Amino acid sequence: MAVASEDSAAQLAALxxxxxxxxxxxFQNMHQGYPxxxxxRFLKAREWSVPKAHKMLVDCLNWRIQNHIDDILNKPIIPIDLYREIRDSQLVGLSGYSKExxxxxxxxxGLSTFDKASVHYYVQSHIQINEYRDRVILPTATKKYGRYIGKCIKVLDMSGLKLSALSHIKLLTMMSTVDDLNYPEKTLTYYVVNAPYxxxxxxxxxxxxxxxxxxxKxxxxxxxxRDELLKIMDYDSLPYFCRSGSNNSYRVSAAGADNCYSLDHPFHQQLYSYVKQQASKQPSLPKQGSLHVDVPGADIEGTKIVKTIESELNKIADCNKLARSLNDLHIDVA
Structure with missing residues (x-):
């Protein structure tokens, strides 16, 4: 596989x-010195097929150009009160680093509500975090540890996940599609915790x-x-909801200094300051309003998975309705 991958990489590089x-x-802005x-990454995402990886990469480059992705870190979400509401409803943050x-x-x-702004703002915020990760966080880690670091780890907290999540599937699919087609193989492992029924x-x-x-993955x-994650990271890098022996509530811990979702956390303070600083270098002041980014169409696999999730959630919802109806009937008869 090593020889085959080297040969495939050489062919793709020539193209x-x-x-x-x-x-x-x-492309240079993408690879940050590591073409x-x-x-x-693109070859792996397309099962080492050079033609498919080439098409995927060219599509990605065109998407970046057409949507001005190279300039997205010059576009702060303003006013800051709106950005704070986005952070409180789109829960994502950098909690630390693994031992590697x-x-x-x-x-x-489970607890993201996506109800404080338009879809375009949430997609813009998602891509800004991706770009900040790739242009600032990962290069800084590479320099610190003296070796190339091009991936991250994600810990997905499912606390509070309810059937109402069905209403978020479209937005989540949009962000997932952006990642799959334009930021492939950037996550080493997804750890799912606090998973409900x-x-x-x-x-x-x-x-x-x-x-x-x-x-x-x-x-x-x-x-x-907690115990499994402590094998790959120190306690200080654990997301706050992994530090207890039982499920934590975001709302209980929201005011804590360790809440990496909050705009007050150092990660988001640094990110927002960076975007504002980049914007200040532009000839004109940034305008209020969301940045509209075209989301590529989902591939067949992704579409099939989303439809399956929707179908399963609907089945669960139907079962719950039936259970409530039977319960009400029982009460009436009694």
Whole structure:
């Protein structure tokens, strides 16, 4: 496989050398000095098929150009009160680093409400965090640890996940599609913690649909996952919801200094300051309003998975309605 991957990377590199200058410029912004590692990510995402990886990469470069992704870190979400509301409803943050130096991102899947702004703001925020990770966080980690670090770890907290999540599927699919097609192979492992019945039911039917390379990245841990996560990171890097022996509530811990979701956390303070600083270098002041980014169409696998999740959630909802109806009937008869 090593020889085959080297040969594939060389072939893809030769093809990338033939792209137009604007595409070369955005590719340079993508790889941050590590073009081969970037080529390998796209090859791996397309099962080492050079033609498919080439198409995927060119599509990505065109998407970046057409949507001005290279400039997205010059576009602060203003006013800051709106950005704070986005942070309170789109729960994501950097909690620390693994023992190997990989950034650890926490995501509050179950308790994110996505109800404080338009879809465009949430997509813009998501891409800004991706770009800040790739252009600032990962290069800084690479320099600190003296070796290339190009991936992160994600801890997905399912606390509070309810059937109402069905209303978020479209937005989550949009962000997932952006990642799959334009930021492939940037996550080493997804750790799922605090998983309720709703997740377990969906996972049972979704898991067989996943490609093997995706399936091996996802680990569903018992409870808050503290003991397992401490094998790969220090206690200080654990997301706050993993530090207890039982499920934590975001609302209970929201005011804590360790809440990496909050705008007051150092990660978000640094990110927002960086974007504002980049904006100040532009000839004109940033305008208020969201940045509209075109989201590429989902691939067949992704579409199938989303439809399966929707179907499973609807089944659970129907069962719950039936249970309530039977319960009401029992009460009436009694």
């Amino acid at each position: 990338v050398d033939q792209v137009d200058e604007p595409q070369k410029a955005t 081969r590692a970037t080529l390998l 130096g990989l950034p650890v991102f926490a995501l509050g899947v 709703v997740f377990s039911a969906c996972w049972k039917v979704v898991k067989p649909l996943l490609q093997e390379r995706t399936k091996i 996802i680990q569903v841990l018992q409870g808050c996952g």
